[in-house]
Amino acid sequence: MRRGPRAAGRSWPALHIRALTLQSCWRLDEALELLRQLTIAAAGIRKSTLELPVSSGLTLGGLTSDAGGASELGQIHALPLERNLGPLENDRNGEKRLRVGYVSGDFCDHAASHFVLAILEQHDPSGFEVFCYSSTEKLDETTARLRRHTHQWRDIRWMRDGDAAAAIRADAIDILVDLSGHTRANRLKVFAQRAAPVQVTYLGYPRQRELSTMDYRITDALTDPPGKSERGYCETLLRMPHSMWCFQRPWACQSRADCPP
Secondary structure (H helix, E strand, O other), X not given: OOHHHHHHOOOHHHHHHHHHHHHHOOOHHHHHHHHHHHHHHOOOOHHHHHOOOOOOOOOHHHHOOOOOOOXXXXXXXXXXXXXXXXXXXXXXXXXXXXXXXXXXXXXXXOHHXXXXXXXXXXXOOOOEEXXXXXXXXXXXXXXXXXXXXXXXXXXXXXXXXXXXXXXXXXXXXXXXXXXXXXXXXXXXXXHHOOOOOEEEEOOOOOOOOOOOOOOEEEEEOOOOOOOOOHHHXXXXXXXXXXXXXXXXXXXXXXXXXXXXX
């Protein structure tokens, strides 16, 4: 393993693979340090910074400044994009239906879908128009089930981040919700370009996103205790009254008796 980086020289993809290998061996301090180096030296390598492994506990908390401000990730990826932002021209008519957009790489047979479907089913069509922006790689029956509860479905898998942000702006989305965080197939660079006037993060990642263009984080008092959590976030915390973990029972369960305990 130690010969790899020397042979690779400045091959950032090779170093990224080494970081993942270190992570799989639970050498987390070494993996995090290598990812930090990649974040700084190879900002153009998306996977080394925007898809840090979550399952190992290797979170962006290690990259966050002590002052609670923007992290190295935000400084490198978000600020250059923010400088080029144009004005949003959304209709501010208070009588119109709000357009809500959901962005995810997990619109498929994934645990997150049990949470998302419950939300989509409960939208009042008289007040909300629902758009989903999917970077999901594996499309399945769950994808189709989710799609039936939307007004518009956009497949953005192959779109560049700038083009995806422009498409969302063209749809005049009022509230854009990130459901992936730093997990696989995320589109955080779309949010860094202020694709909607209100941008919210929820569900997919348990820590802050370090993007100043992310306005709110949906959470609760247990996940983020009031008075103790605010300092660690760039976003304003919106606490659900009971729990943020509201999900639907597995779709195969026809009744409570059919479901596992």
